[in-house]
Amino acid sequence: MSDNILEMRHITKTFPGVRALSDVNFEVRRGEIHCLVGENGAGKSTLIKVLSGVYPHNDFEGEIIFNGKKVTFGSIHDSEEAGIGVIYQELALVPEMTVYENIMLGHEIRRGVTVDVPEMIRKTEELLKRVRLSVSPSAKVKDLGIGKQQLVEIAKALSRNMSLLVLDEPTAALNEDDCDNLLDILRFLKTQGVTSIMISHKLKEVLKIAETITVLRDGQTICTLDRQKDKVDEQLLIKHMVGRSIENIYPPRTSKPSDEVVLEVKNWSAYDPKLGRKVLNNVNFHVCKGEVVGLSGLVGSGRTELARSLFGNPDGYVVSGDLVFKGKKQRFTHPRHAIRSGLAYATEDRKRNGLILIKSIQENISLANLQGVSKKGIIDEELDKQSALNFVNSLSIKTPGINQLVMNLSGGNQQKVSVAKWLFVGPDLLIFDEPTRGIDVGAKYEIYTIINDLVAKGMSILMISSELPEILGMSDRIYVVANGTITGELDAKSATQEAVMRLATQY
Amino acid sequence: MNELLTVLRKNVREYGMYIALAAIMAVFTILSHGVFISSRNIANLLNQTGYIAVLAVGMTLVIVIRHIDLSVGFLSGFLGAIAAISLTQWHWPVWLCILFVLVLGTCAGLLTALPVASLGIPAFVASLAGWLIYRGALMLVTAATGTIIIPNESFNALGNGYIPDLFASETFLPGLHKTTLLLGAIAIVVFIAGQFADRRRKLQYKFEVLSGGLFVAKLVFMSVVLGFITWILAGYNGMSWTIVIMLAVVLIYDFITRRTVIGRHIYAVGGNPEAAELSGINVKNITFAVFGSMGFLAALSGILFTARLKSATPQAGTLFEMDAIAAAYIGGVSAAGGIGSISGSLVGALVYMSLMNGMNLLGTDISLQYVIRGLVLLLAVIFDVMTRKRKA
Numbered sequence: 001m002s003d004n005i006l007e008m009r010h011i012t013k014t015f016p017g018v019r020a021l022s023d024v025n026f027e028v029r030r031g032e033i034h035c036l037v038g039e040n041g042a043g044k045s046t047l048i049k050v051l052s053g054v055y056p057h058n059d060f061e062g063e064i065i066f067n068g069k070k071v072t073f074g075s076i077h078d079s080e081e082a083g084i085g086v087i088y089q090e091l092a093l094v095p096e097m098t099v100y101e102n103i104m105l106g107h108e109i110r111r112g113v114t115v116d117v118p119e120m121i122r123k124t125e126e127l128l129k130r131v132r133l134s135v136s137p138s139a140k141v142k143d144l145g146i147g148k149q150q151l152v153e154i155a156k157a158l159s160r161n162m163s164l165l166v167l168d169e170p171t172a173a174l175n176e177d178d179c180d181n182l183l184d185i186l187r188f189l190k191t192q193g194v195t196s197i198m199i200s201h202k203l204k205e206v207l208k209i210a211e212t213i214t215v216l217r218d219g220q221t222i223c224t225l226d227r228q229k230d231k232v233d234e235q236l237l238i239k240h241m242v243g244r245s246i247e248n249i250y251p252p253r254t255s256k257p258s259d260e261v262v263l264e265v266k267n268w269s270a271y272d273p274k275l276g277r278k279v280l281n282n283v284n285f286h287v288c289k290g291e292v293v294g295l296s297g298l299v300g301s302g303r304t305e306l307a308r309s310l311f312g313n314p315d316g317y318v319v320s321g322d323l324v325f326k327g328k329k330q331r332f333t334h335p336r337h338a339i340r341s342g343l344a345y346a347t348e349d350r351k352r353n354g355l356i357l358i359k360s361i362q363e364n365i366s367l368a369n370l371q372g373v374s375k376k377g378i379i380d381e382e383l384d385k386q387s388a389l390n391f392v393n394s395l396s397i398k399t400p401g402i403n404q405l406v407m408n409l410s411g412g413n414q415q416k417v418s419v420a421k422w423l424f425v426g427p428d429l430l431i432f433d434e435p436t437r438g439i440d441v442g443a444k445y446e447i448y449t450i451i452n453d454l455v456a457k458g459m460s461i462l463m464i465s466s467e468l469p470e471i472l473g474m475s476d477r478i479y480v481v482a483n484g485t486i487t488g489e490l491d492a493k494s495a496t497q498e499a500v501m502r503l504a505t506q507y
Numbered sequence: 508m509n510e511l512l513t514v515l516r517k518n519v520r521e522y523g524m525y526i527a528l529a530a531i532m533a534v535f536t537i538l539s540h541g542v543f544i545s546s547r548n549i550a551n552l553l554n555q556t557g558y559i560a561v562l563a564v565g566m567t568l569v570i571v572i573r574h575i576d577l578s579v580g581f582l583s584g585f586l587g588a589i590a591a592i593s594l595t596q597w598h599w600p601v602w603l604c605i606l607f608v609l610v611l612g613t614c615a616g617l618l619t620a621l622p623v624a625s626l627g628i629p630a631f632v633a634s635l636a637g638w639l640i641y642r643g644a645l646m647l648v649t650a651a652t653g654t655i656i657i658p659n660e661s662f663n664a665l666g667n668g669y670i671p672d673l674f675a676s677e678t679f680l681p682g683l684h685k686t687t688l689l690l691g692a693i694a695i696v697v698f699i700a701g702q703f704a705d706r707r708r709k710l711q712y713k714f715e716v717l718s719g720g721l722f723v724a725k726l727v728f729m730s731v732v733l734g735f736i737t738w739i740l741a742g743y744n745g746m747s748w749t750i751v752i753m754l755a756v757v758l759i760y761d762f763i764t765r766r767t768v769i770g771r772h773i774y775a776v777g778g779n780p781e782a783a784e785l786s787g788i789n790v791k792n793i794t795f796a797v798f799g800s801m802g803f804l805a806a807l808s809g810i811l812f813t814a815r816l817k818s819a820t821p822q823a824g825t826l827f828e829m830d831a832i833a834a835a836y837i838g839g840v841s842a843a844g845g846i847g848s849i850s851g852s853l854v855g856a857l858v859y860m861s862l863m864n865g866m867n868l869l870g871t872d873i874s875l876q877y878v879i880r881g882l883v884l885l886l887a888v889i890f891d892v893m894t895r896k897r898k899a
Binding site for chain 2: 311312314334335336338339340345347352353354355356357358359363366367368370371374377378379381382385386421
């Protein structure tokens, strides 16, 4: 027998039109911390879902050997029984219930017909000690920070005597301290004989903790690196992940913005009656024709509120101030009016409020401009198809066809559909909220290239982003938002990440 | 053959409904020794389906935009009574009565939409209030008179009458309704011509089309089905006015949902209201439009039902809303919003009413009938969910 706790052999999993995994081999040694890395859409999450039984054993090809035995899981329940605990990005805790109720959920300790609360609390305390979390077992989960919730989730997995712990991007939502703490705990659990598989995008963190690293790309195993034998650094990982080394993350722009002002916002304030407070206070800025203006700021600073208040104000803020668009004073009262005037807004969360996931690519692309494909209210089906096809080709959206539902596309391709929708409107100014959130390195480059093409053709772009390198790499000018107002304007060429951060934390 | 299988597999949900309908009809035909498929019974079945199908069409759109309208049953009962009163007591001409009731129905629908669209009150609650109100209103207007008998022949024809045979002849095809045959023939020609035009345009744009053989097979199959239905109807009194009205409603709504801008908007609002709003669609207006249309169709349903009974009763419309909701769900509409077709709901209504009609023919006990209808609804929804899962 080998010392492998897990072997996944020749795993192939297909979705309609997409081969998500093709002949993947994945081995994990007993007692190690193994990291799984790859771009978005490389197949990491799919592989984990195959392992955990989310995709039952007759839904894919290949075999799984766990603890030396061939296993066939029909559901998550089966894999948990076997001792595999998976902690997903979206935590599976009930916020309104207490820590001990959550940990014992589904495995309550009974005493006759009632639950044995004292015993459950005692056991929870023990488990919390193992993950070094000092909270009361009776605290409600919703009152804990996200980092602590993560630990509760791990404690829950431990309560079921899991011998293999799988964490899907556990640190994505954590701050640095919580991250370090989590990594510490993984090391500690290792000493207690728990094997961990961790999926992560943060390569620094991977290098800190992993003993073995497996790289997936396009649904295939590219390599498995042993830290003791191989010399591994960030550059090498990126090279394996994208299949090429990325010299220029940001494509060079050849066009220059003109002096003609497209959008000017003066003394713009907004009051949110639902929250009962001002969300924007005296905002002043402008955007020129052919210019990329970056709007930076921390989450909750008012960036998105600013965009939405300009774009027809769908949240019903009480706004004041001047909005001059293409030389005319405007006050859009519905997104429709903004769109008609040539102002478009691609939302930050394409799944939640950008796209209609259950509808086809074709229907999504023409949604904001059905006049463009209809006569007297009747849609010209062929024209609609043709325009969708044109965008699929020009933006190289990877799909088996324009009838494909948007929910079946990868994040990067969904974002391209969102872009196509707004390009079809033909706006003069596109407010692009988090243009590359949740998409992989390759797709990012493509989105940046599209942005450059658009401004070269004279469109203006107001880009909202949380990623400082992106703001610095793509913008001509940068405005920084903090606490509902603009705290500074920077020239992108001379700006530094530190300078932006300083303005963003200024109150 | 392979192509046929892939097409079938791709559209298993859609075709499943038609197959289920055909199976149900076949079973009842066998069990009733052919009575079920007789011209007389099919005409009767379609006339029964009319007022539910009309409601189901409206309800489909309401469910597509993630709402529900419970008020429409008693609303149609109440409006039927108003029609009866305006005819018998106010002595209005028939056309005015119908117009008045349709306008009233549309207003009632808009009124239901008001709290839903502007205050965000759940449609379940808002329309439950309507359910109570219209029930009371129906009892109130019929309190003095009880059941109102309608003596007006042209009004009652809407529920009982048949289109006149313009080419009645004793020698040529005796016993068949020639105008109905002609209409059927026209429908087949229009269908085939439409299919060819569609195919030509698609080829022009170099889109994928069915292979020649399968295309012809589809044309032949659909023509035979249309021809068969026409033949059966022509064997009795021909097309009834109810069938004409029902077909008109279905065709118009089918066109609106599949081919128009407002149709796309409705499905977008159902698929993701927030994304729709940010794409420049006025969600509020769509909500008003859909509920308004529901009210309009409730009025139409009330007229058809009242004309069929030749009277307005204090109980008219009881549970119609539930029948319509069941028909829509059997027809494949999704409660999560954004999914559901008009043709599906028509088939759903036909399945539902075939069951009722067939079991009545067989003399099945009424209590058992409810159980079976419930089971069929459950099966249909399970089938729907299973096929949807497979696709995803």
